[in-house]
Amino acid sequence: MDNLLDAYAPGVPVLTDGVTALDADQVRARVAQVCAALAARRWPDAPVAILADNGPGWLVADLATQQLGVTLVPLPLFFTPAQWHHVLMESGCTALLCALPEQAAALGFGAQSLLTGPLGLYEAATRAGGAALGATQKITFTSGTTSSPKGVCLDADQQWQLAAALQHGLAGLQLHRHLCLLPFSVLLENIAGPYTALLSGATVICPPLAETGLSGASQFDPQRCLAAIARYQAQSIIVLPQMLQALVAVTADHDPRLASLRFVAVGGARMPPRLLQAARARGIPVFEGYGLSECCSVVALNLPGSERVGSVGRPLPHRPVRIAADGEIEVGGRAGHYLGQAPAAAVGTWLATGDLGHLDADGFLHIDGRKKDVLITGFGRNVSPEWPESALLGSGAFAAVVVVGDAMPYLAALVVPVSAALTPEQLAAAVALANRDLPDYAQVRRWRVVPPWGPATGLSTANGRPRRAAIARHYATDIAALYDNLEHIA
Structure with a gap:
């Protein structure tokens, strides 16, 4: 030290x-x-x-x-x-x-x-x-796709290796003031923020989260955030897509409160291309990246002078990336291991990410989707839909439920009541009951009643499991209506 x-x-x-x-x-x-x-x-x-x-x-x-x-x-x-x-x-x-x-x-x-x-x-x-x-120095527990989060074990060298790669990539910007907006319990901030700043000799500005506008897992006040950026004359910040969307919604082009910023990293969930374009139009120097907890967070990142809009950037030097035959992204280098499991060998191992993607001719990584059904909210929280679905079904008011919310600020649901006689007030009470046992990032904020689905409709399997992709297509308009109160980026 x-x-x-x-x-x-x-x-x-x-x-x-x-x-x-x-x-x-x-x-x-x-x-x-x-x-x-x-x-x-x-x-x-x-x-x-x-x-x-x-x-x-x-x-x-x-x-x-x-x-x-x-x-x-x-x-x-x-x-x-x-x-x-x-x-x-x-x-x-x-x-x-x-x-x-x-x-x-x-x-x-x-x-x-x-x-x-x-x-x-x-x-x-x-x-x-x-x-x-x-040699584990830190155990980072993910937000949990179920109620029991998994712990990823990382040693100190893995963490500082990432910070060194980021410091090298950002050296030309001469960043002297990094403002921490995300909780330190999140690797993306903990390592990519303060560690990188420390290697650069930069001041780490870390006020309480309430001052920077973030509370809970999904409550964000963009005006507070803008005031903090201006107060501290921050040169670099890290945000989640939903935070960036909120900042874009309340600022005009070249807002003076953002004038000090030289580098804004965005990651943690899928980034809508139109949002990045709108942020750039506001004068926000935003760069998209991609990472996983098992890799100490950042794997690839767009950088000044080396970026491609629509991609998540080139892989960092210490993290080789390849695409498997089925399109799954695999990451090389020494990865962290889950608590209770043996560490992976340092050489010759590839981490299967569960994400689908491709590398273009210039080596930029593009994310095409996920192999499984895990939702990643706009605030970067991973949620298996079966978790809140089981809570809703456990209320006794619903015969079937499908939770949605990928890349959105909150979860919503399509619900089939057990009886048409249930009133909206009774359904609301049932949702509130289910939400009591869920953390805020896994709670269902809005819902829409739809007709029953069964195998004959093509929307469920023979044993009653929902066919999520088919339901998403069939109810696309209904799902869009669950988010019709959001600010839209033009």
Whole structure:
């Protein structure tokens, strides 16, 4: 870490939340404090979880765990308490970094803090089991296509290798101020944002998420975001497609609040080409990329001087990409492995992504679709439709349900009530009941009643499973109506 911070000139802030700014010496001192607290734990070698808003304290904890060789397990703020418990049990965490003692206690960690500062360090009374972690520095749990998220194990070298590739690709822009808009529990921000900025000697600006306009998994205030960009004179940011759409909708061409931006990366979900064109027309220097958690996030990225609209860019130097015979994208290089599974060999392995795509003659990667039915919302959350569908069916009000929402800001559903006598109010109550057990990114916001479908209609299989592609075609107008309140990009 010392060599990392040597890139900073005296007095240049390394981390700031808009209130407190830390230079290189102050970051070193705070990392040393966290290291001392982690080393003094009852089980100093066990994984430690972190549940916290964005801020310098989060990144200090991240650097401290790397310095000690301790595994860090980020807990996304948008997970439900049940999902937090699942992550903690699966990873075998014996300590938690968080700001609130009562929050730590609710998750089973003692009220005595081992650390002073914005985040306390709390320990569990007993040590549960857990898979052997080896060199794992971070376990990132995806948003979960079901209620039980999967953990991807990554070592420090994998993360910094990606950051170095991005730093090299962006060096010509001379970026000095990166504003963090996404939660640090999301790899796309954690690595592509602060890590890349640290390698560049740039200031990492990391105010609380509420100041930058993001709350939960899918609530975004573009006016707050624009105010933060202007206040901090941000030169680079990372956004999700739905965030970009909201920014485009509330800005005029060459809005002065965006004047400081030199590079805006967008990823996490499919990017409508018209949206990118509209953003460019506003003067937003946006570049689309593609990645996976198993690859530490970014795999390919359009860059200034090396871009092709409609593609997700060329693969980064350390991530060779090939297309399988069936059109599936496969990624080379050393990938992360799922918690509980053995690491893949470093050489000669290819990760099957589940995405379909092609490489053009100039090496730009194009995404054509997904092999499976997993939806990726406009905010980058992965959701298997069967999850909210089962919750809706479990309400007892619906005989059949198909959830939609790929690349959209929220999920919606086509529903077949169990009885035509059910009123709209009763259906609304049933949806509300189902949503109570779902995190916000998996909740159904709107729905539309449609006639029953069966094998004779061609819309379901013989055993009653919906034929999703056929239903999407048949009900295209109804599905479009579920999103007719959105801002449309001209």
